[in-house]
Amino acid sequence: MSNRPATHDHKLLAAVVSLLALGLVMVFSASAGSALARSSDKFQVIRGQCIWAVLGLLGMAFMARVDYRNLRVLSKPMMVLGFIGLALVFVPGLGMTRGGATRWIRIFGFSFQPSELAKLALVFYFADQLADRSEEDRSSFFRFVVPQLLVIGLLAAFLLKQPNMSYTVILSAVGFLMVGLTYPHWHHMISLGFIGVAGAVILIIREPYRLRRLMAFLDPWADPYGSGWNIIQSLYALGSGGLWGLGIGRGRQKFEYLPQEHSDYIFAIVGEELGFIGAATVLFLFGMILWRGLRTSARAPDQFGMLLAYGLTMGLTIQAMINVSVVMGAIPPTGVPLPFISSGGSSLVVNLAAIGILLSISRRGVDPVRTRPEAKSDRRRKTTR
Amino acid sequence: MFGLGRSGVAAARLLKNRGAEVELFDDQELSLEDLSARGLVGFGSPQASQDLTGLDALIISPGIPPKAKARQNAEALGIPVLGELELALREIQGRVTVVTGSHGKSTVTTWLQALHQANGKKSIACGNLGLPVSEVALAGEAWDEVVIEASSFQLHDSPRIRVDAAVFTAYAPNHLDWHPDEADYQKTKLSLLDRLVPGAPVAYLPGFPGLKDALQGKDLSLYEVSAEGPYGADEGAPGIVRTPQGSIDLKELPGGMGLAALAPSVALAAAGATVGPSIIQEASKLFKPLAHRLEDLGEVQGRRFVNDSKATTPAASAYSLERVVGKTVLILGGKDKGLSFSPFRDVLKKAHTLVFTGAARERLSQELGDLPHHVEADFDAALIRSFQACPEGGAILLAPGCSSFDCFANFEARGDHFRNWVNTLRSSGGPA
Numbered sequence: 001m002s003n004r005p006a007t008h009d010h011k012l013l014a015a016v017v018s019l020l021a022l023g024l025v026m027v028f029s030a031s032a033g034s035a036l037a038r039s040s041d042k043f044q045v046i047r048g049q050c051i052w053a054v055l056g057l058l059g060m061a062f063m064a065r066v067d068y069r070n071l072r073v074l075s076k077p078m079m080v081l082g083f084i085g086l087a088l089v090f091v092p093g094l095g096m097t098r099g100g101a102t103r104w105i106r107i108f109g110f111s112f113q114p115s116e117l118a119k120l121a122l123v124f125y126f127a128d129q130l131a132d133r134s135e136e137d138r139s140s141f142f143r144f145v146v147p148q149l150l151v152i153g154l155l156a157a158f159l160l161k162q163p164n165m166s167y168t169v170i171l172s173a174v175g176f177l178m179v180g181l182t183y184p185h186w187h188h189m190i191s192l193g194f195i196g197v198a199g200a201v202i203l204i205i206r207e208p209y210r211l212r213r214l215m216a217f218l219d220p221w222a223d224p225y226g227s228g229w230n231i232i233q234s235l236y237a238l239g240s241g242g243l244w245g246l247g248i249g250r251g252r253q254k255f256e257y258l259p260q261e262h263s264d265y266i267f268a269i270v271g272e273e274l275g276f277i278g279a280a281t282v283l284f285l286f287g288m289i290l291w292r293g294l295r296t297s298a299r300a301p302d303q304f305g306m307l308l309a310y311g312l313t314m315g316l317t318i319q320a321m322i323n324v325s326v327v328m329g330a331i332p333p334t335g336v337p338l339p340f341i342s343s344g345g346s347s348l349v350v351n352l353a354a355i356g357i358l359l360s361i362s363r364r365g366v367d368p369v370r371t372r373p374e375a376k377s378d379r380r381r382k383t384t385r
Numbered sequence: 386m387f388g389l390g391r392s393g394v395a396a397a398r399l400l401k402n403r404g405a406e407v408e409l410f411d412d413q414e415l416s417l418e419d420l421s422a423r424g425l426v427g428f429g430s431p432q433a434s435q436d437l438t439g440l441d442a443l444i445i446s447p448g449i450p451p452k453a454k455a456r457q458n459a460e461a462l463g464i465p466v467l468g469e470l471e472l473a474l475r476e477i478q479g480r481v482t483v484v485t486g487s488h489g490k491s492t493v494t495t496w497l498q499a500l501h502q503a504n505g506k507k508s509i510a511c512g513n514l515g516l517p518v519s520e521v522a523l524a525g526e527a528w529d530e531v532v533i534e535a536s537s538f539q540l541h542d543s544p545r546i547r548v549d550a551a552v553f554t555a556y557a558p559n560h561l562d563w564h565p566d567e568a569d570y571q572k573t574k575l576s577l578l579d580r581l582v583p584g585a586p587v588a589y590l591p592g593f594p595g596l597k598d599a600l601q602g603k604d605l606s607l608y609e610v611s612a613e614g615p616y617g618a619d620e621g622a623p624g625i626v627r628t629p630q631g632s633i634d635l636k637e638l639p640g641g642m643g644l645a646a647l648a649p650s651v652a653l654a655a656a657g658a659t660v661g662p663s664i665i666q667e668a669s670k671l672f673k674p675l676a677h678r679l680e681d682l683g684e685v686q687g688r689r690f691v692n693d694s695k696a697t698t699p700a701a702s703a704y705s706l707e708r709v710v711g712k713t714v715l716i717l718g719g720k721d722k723g724l725s726f727s728p729f730r731d732v733l734k735k736a737h738t739l740v741f742t743g744a745a746r747e748r749l750s751q752e753l754g755d756l757p758h759h760v761e762a763d764f765d766a767a768l769i770r771s772f773q774a775c776p777e778g779g780a781i782l783l784a785p786g787c788s789s790f791d792c793f794a795n796f797e798a799r800g801d802h803f804r805n806w807v808n809t810l811r812s813s814g815g816p817a
Contacts, residue, residue: 366545
């Protein structure tokens with residue numbers, strides 16, 4: 001007769017706030033040098049980041065109080081907006097290109113990445129489409145899986161044009177996982193998975209720069225001042241850290257050695273300045289988010305909430321995993337920020353909003369209804385009187 | 386789906402509508418015509434045996450006893466059991482308030498709904514009140530506010546719910562034929578506190594056993610309704626409800642004295658809903674006093690008739706007797722719930738005469754036999770006897786203090802029977 005009394009998910013909140021705080025410290029430490037060099041204002045980057053952090057936290061608090069079920073009607077409009085946003089980056093005057101990729105929209109001096117919004121929209125849209133379907137519908141590949149594949153395909157087309165293979169991978173993976181959670185024929189999903197990997201391989205081979213990155217990844221020292229530079233400098237950073245790190249502010253790699261030091265490669269700076277302990281703590285905190293997020297998903301009172309929590313959690317986790325793997329040289333470089341820590345407003349605001357939604361779902365969490373395995377059996381309809 | 390009363394039927398239809406494969410179970414033998422009459426079309430016949438193997442879940446109607454075989458079978462097989470309330474709450478859209486307690490639940494529920502409506506919110510009252518929550522869920526409308534009257538049965542069977550607000554009305558022991566003991570009854574009612582969202586508002590009357598202690602340390606907004614509290618129903622000034630926005634005298638509203646008697650419940654409902662005097666005034670126009678609750682049926686041959694068939698506990702009978710003016714013949718009896726009338730002897734002896742009927746009449750004779758009384762086994766005979774025993778200018782009060790299930794489908798049926806009898810009296814000019 002029990003149900004744990006609901007409190008706000010303090011553990012999730014604590015993990016996120018810790019990451020955010022750590023992130024702000026690290027962004028300042030990492031950016032001060034280069035900001036000073038570029039604009040004689042060492043606070044330039046951190047100031048912006050703090051503003052985004054405050055906005056993001058307000059957004060999170062707001063989303064936590066909203067009943068997530070009321071958001072369901074927004075799923076389709078959000079998806080449409082997501083596509084529009086992705087299309088707008090190609091409009092001259094609105095779109096912005098950096099480092100060879102056209103990923104940003106610039107309005108009134110603010111730039112943001114519509115791919116972040118698209119990530120959120122995808123999770124909402126899939127949660128809405130996959131939840132509460134009849135058993136018949138759910139087992140049909142054509143009615144249940146194919147429409148979702150088409151959406152992912154369309155998103156991928158937009159994203160690859162930017163080009164943004166990393167987000168394509170993340171969105172595809174999240175979509176794949178969400179469908180896999182609800183679709184009963186797992187052998188189909190495995191086949192799809194293979195096709196997806198094959199597709200990724202083809203995409204890599206076809207683009208020379210991606211191929212170069214792959215080669216560099218396999219042997220960075222073959223071209224240490226060119227394609228191998230990032231990886232080598234990142235490994236140096238991680239390696240110099242030792243157990244406790246060189247101390248906050250005392251890292252050296254950020255001084256023009258490691259590019260993207262306050263965004264994509266910030267985990268390397270964490271390793272350098274806070275050592276193994278610091279890096280492990282960050283990983284631990286992401287593990288907390290994964291745990292609490294999955295728990296929220298399991299305790300959601302309805303399918304929509306369950307899928308929403310699952311998608312949001314996996315999105316964050318996969319993104320974190322990819323970023324950390326790149327920094328450690330375990331996978332080829334790709335431009336994915338570390339959630340809550342890397343600088344970048346759109347990522348921070350969207351991810352904090354996602355946490356807010358997770359909190360909202362966990363407020364209504366109930367003990368899951370469990371059927372014991374031995375109860376599962378085919379039930380024949382008895383002939384009636 | 387186990388149990389095919391009104392709630393069970395609604396739940397079965399809800400399940401089917403949401404795509405579940407539904408099998409029907411009931412203790413009674415029901416033919417397809419019976420099912421059809423209840424609104425269950427297209428379900429197939431109820432299962433002959435109670436073999437539950439292979440079911441994914443068992444949905445249970447309110448009131449099925451805890452020791453029922455069906456529950457034990459389900460537990461043995463590892464099949465989860467969900468109450469009808471829990472099922473419905475998973476499918477309903479809107480902010481949910483649950484009202485529980487031993488008395489006044491229906492009144493508070495209806496009041497709260499009227500308050501929300503006066504406040505401009507799309508609201509509905511349902512649950513133990515009469516309209517099953519499953520029916521509301523089935524209709525599929527999105528509500529702003531859903532106010533649910535929940536009995537201890539429904540709370541017992543619905544552990545996995547999460548609601549937005551709770552109201553606790555007055556307490557008295559009840560349903561001891563269902564709960565193993567009074568402690569269990571209390572514990573069940575208090576378990577509602579674990580089924581709220583963080584920060585949820587809880588309005589309550591002091592004096593509910595264990596409630597104050599249970600509220601400690603929980604993340605809830607508390608609204609205590611007492612003469613001293615900010616939401617007060619002053620004992621010294623009956624009918625006056627205080628709210629932070631100002632006081633209002635219920636006697637001055639349409640409905641007057643009748644409403645004044647409801648002051649504590651108004652205050653209770655207002656507390657949770659945070660409204661002020663102007664909204665309460667609006668609500669009093671929307672509030673329809675409930676049938677079978679101190680329902681005045683008018684005069685016939687100089688005698689007043691009051692239908693309080695909803696009084697299904699001794700405490701409720703005593704409460705009603707105190708509110709009826711004049712020499713009163715009180716009709717008591719019905720299905721024995723195991724509750725004692727002795728604690729209310731001081732009030733009950735104020736009646737002019739008592740009439741004992743129904744299955745409980747023997748216990749009543751034992752406990753209250755020293756007071757002036759008549760005993761009639763048959764309900765209709767009891768009605769006639771009460772008329773004969775009632776002096777001119779007096780009143781006949783049906784406040785049986787027991788449930789109606791020995792002779793009637795429910796308390797509404799009992800009240801309707803009483804009302805029809807009174808109407809017959811009126812038109813025929815005297816008892817048959």
